[in-house]
Amino acid sequence: MKAFRDLVESSIATGSLVGVDSLLADDVVFRSPVAFKPYPGKAITAAILNGVSRVFEDFHYVSSIEEDNRSALVFEARIGDVSVNGCDFITTNADGLIEEFTVMVRPMSGAKALMEAMAAQFPQIEADAARFMEQQP
Secondary structure (H helix, E strand, C coil): HHHHHHHHHHHHHHCCCCCHHHHHHEEEEEECCCCCCCCEEEEHHHHHHHHHHEEEEEEEEEEEEECCCCEEEEEEEEEEEEEEEEEEEEEECCCCCEEEEEEEECCHHHHHHHHHHHHHHHHHHHHHHHHHHHHHH
């Protein structure tokens, strides 16, 4: 999805994906590469994506595949000194908003580093999601 890729590429170095919520459907579902249970909803998905922007270093997309309302955005990044390769699988709804966001990463050392780094971020992610929900009408 070009709008998401443009947002990430223009703002990930800041550690915040300002405006990412405007690309998400209210009923979006986020599937993590390191958690079994999916995370439903705009608030938690936006908070997780912002958390990831604080964890990844030297993040950049290297290619993409687009087909109808589905996109696969292939990326490379680091977490500390661990290299990570991954792919964001995005499905949009009829309004062009992201309704499904699945992330896959490799190698196992990268998945482990991501799991540990995101676990450390999760108190902030939960607080950010709660704050987002409070601001909704």
